[in-house]
Amino acid sequence: MDRTAFIGPFELASGRVLPDVQVGYVTHGTLAPDGGNAVLVTHGYTSGPSMLSQAHLTAEGSWAPLLGSGRALDTDRFFIVCSNMLGSSFGTTGPASIDPATGRRWGTDFPAITLADIVGVQHRLLKQLGVRHLKAVLGPSYGGWQALQWALDHPGMVDAIGVLMSGLTHPPGLSAASALARFAQSPQWHEGRYHEYGGMYETLLQMRMQTLRSYGLERLYEEHIADPRERQAALERPARKWASRFDPMSMVVLAGAAEHFDVRARINEIGARLLFVVCSTDAIFPPDAQVRDLLKRTRGAQRYLELDSPYGHMASGIEWRRLELELQWLLADVTDVAEANTSPKPHKFPQERLETNT
Structure with missing residues (x-):
């Protein structure tokens, strides 16, 4: 709990x-x-x-x-x-x-x-x-x-x-500046005022999917899930949940x-x-x-x-x-x-x- x-x-x-x-x-x-x-x-x-x-x-x-x-x-x-x-x-x-x-x-x-x-x-x-x-x-x-x-x-x-x-x-490569620059490229950034515009869900979702793939989760699912659509869905589920909760500036602060x-x-x-x-x-x-x-x-x-x-x-x-x-x-x-x-x-x-x- x-x-x-x-x-x-x-x-x-x-x-x-x-x-x-x-x-x-x-x-x-x-x-x-x-x-x-x-x-x-x-x-x-x-x-x-x-x-x-x-x-x-x-x-x-x-x-x-x-x-x-x-x-x-x-x-x-x-x-x-x-x-x-x-x-x-x-x-x-x-x-x-x-x-x-x-x-x-x-x-x-x-x-x-x-x-x-x-x-x-x-x-x-x-x-x-x-x-x-x-x-x-x-x-x-x-x-x-x-x-x-x-x-x-x-x-x-x-x-x-x-x-x-x-x-x-x-x-x-891990630094506050690099993390900030990455977010600044998103149209959802709004010069850091993203909270006032509904957040950065889509940007975070794409970032998370990329991270999970680079860490090997897609490879793991390939070994256990035969259907490509089911694999994609399995990859997206945790990514969507994370993107709905995580704040982009947390990545900047923790990178710093x-x-x-x-x-x-x-x-x-x-x-x-x-x-x-x-x-x-x-x-x-x-x-x-x-x-x-x-x-x-x-x-x-x-x-x-x-x-x-x-x-x-x-x-x-x-x-x-x-x-x-x-x-x-x-x-x-x-x-x-x-x-x-x-x-x-x-x-x-x-x-x-x-x-x-x-």
């Missing part, structure tokens, strides 16, 4: 203060009396908490199959929290929210934010929920950056982090936060247990020997894994069965983690064809 928390005013890294910040989130499981059994699941660039509740493949794949009794995200053991990022469009304060000073949507006036701001809002939410300690922070893509930021900003609160189909810095993210110089500060997974066919975060070498500087137990899969950036969701044991290692009690796992030697999974959860 989607929930909303009001965490009050929040001062950004820039010094600007966002008044009356609200956070959309979901929880699963029960928080322990000592507040120490929580796991924070962090979502990707254009998704939200539905990654744990929708059994449907989207940009980074649904993690719903990983959630439940006896699963990696074990609701008998853990209190699972997934909150919408600051600046996003699924229940948390962002460009589509009302600016109390003007009574209008923030739109292009929404202030610039950082990954530290996103994590700071999550931290405030968790404290309000009674969480005192995190067994882990984990997520795919943009969610992996949040996990890394948590390990740096709150090292005493986090036991482990999971970084899947992600990297230590942003990919080339990402363009300043780079933890390579601070990698030696990370002491949390680390699971770092890349996919052989991921065009956004491909396997990188330099990244693997940098990870040797972290101070905790770690695993660096290369997943051989045709599903590229979506593999963190589609290939959930092949990742579940690794996530269970990440979430194991400290006493269960063998010292042999502290070496970041790359491990390659065998490729296999799997059923999908659509």
Whole structure:
């Protein structure tokens, strides 16, 4: 069940203060009396908490199959929290929210934010929920950056982090300026006043369809749906739902936060247990020997894994069965983690064809 928390005013890294910040989130499981059994699941660039509740493949794949009794995200053991990022469009304060000073949507006036701001809002939410300690922070893509930021900003609160189909810095070309330029080409943009003209649904729909194809969802459907018209309909359904809810300026704001993210110089500060997974066919975060070498500087137990899969950036969701044991290692009690796992030697999974959860 989607929930909303009001965490009050929040001062950004820039010094600007966002008044009356609200956070959309979901929880699963029960928080322990000592507040120490929580796991924070962090979502990707254009998704939200539905990654744990929708059994449907989207940009980074649904993690719903990983959630439940006896699963990696074990609701008998853990209190699972997934909150919408600051600046996003699924229940948390962002460009589509009302600016109390003007009574209008923030739109292009929404202030610039950082990954530290996103994590700071999550931290405030968790404290309000009674969480005192995190067994882990984990997520795919943009969610992996949040996990890394948590390990740096709150090292005493986090036991482990999971970084899947992600990297230590942003990919080339991702910036607020590039995202803004892309939207400015649309006739629905209206110099950033699109809220006054009914939004940008058609533009967002076409963008989403292009993204899902580039991430490999169309290829997946080709393997499971014979009729081309049914494949097209299956591709359009999640794209239409997303386009009806997402605000274009959220992409600009979050891209701006990402363009300043780079933890390579601070990698030696990370002491949390680390699971770092890349996919052989991921065009956004491909396997990188330099990244693997940098990870040797972290101070905790770690695993660096290369997943051989045709599903590229979506593999963190589609290939959930092949990742579940690794996530269970990440979430194991400290006493269960063998010292042999502290070496970041790359491990390659065998490729296999799997059923999908659509």
